[in-house]
Amino acid sequence: xxxxxxxxxxxxxxxxxxxxxxxxxxEESLAVLDMERCIRCGICHDICPVGxxxxxxxxxxxxxxxxxxxxxxxxxxCVRIKGDAKDGWASxxxxxxxxxxxxVVAEKILDRLGQILEAGDEKWV
Numbered sequence: 001x002x003x004x005x006x007x008x009x010x011x012x013x014x015x016x017x018x019x020x021x022x023x024x025x026x027e028e029s030l031a032v033l034d035m036e037r038c039i040r041c042g043i044c045h046d047i048c049p050v051g052x053x054x055x056x057x058x059x060x061x062x063x064x065x066x067x068x069x070x071x072x073x074x075x076x077x078c079v080r081i082k083g084d085a086k087d088g089w090a091s092x093x094x095x096x097x098x099x100x101x102x103x104v105v106a107e108k109i110l111d112r113l114g115q116i117l118e119a120g121d122e123k124w125v
Contacts, residue, residue: 001040
């Protein structure tokens with residue numbers, strides 16, 4: 001999935017003008033990508049004059065770090081609100097279950113998409 005690297009983005013609007021699903025806007029001189037509208041066509045990536053549209057593989061480590069920190073924040077909040085470290089550990093374990101479920105869902109999606117790819121079935125087009 002694409003994302004906008006704010007550092008090189010100059011808010012020129014070229015990506016906005018060329019996005020076929022109107023998934024990109026410019027706010028406060030920076031491009032903003034609406035992932036719900038984005039169809040991952042790659043046009044924005046190809047036409048950005050400053051290379052501000054990046055592939056998500058560059059975000060993986062940052063995403064992991066963000067989610068781990070968010071989990072720890074939730075655990076700390078749970079302890080603060082409920083007043084007991086046991087409740088924090090219970091929250092921590094629920095977060096692990098949440099991510100395990102996300103992993104299973106992602107694996108099943110990848111499996112089904114792989115089956116479609118292997119079948120070479122283009123009826124979905």
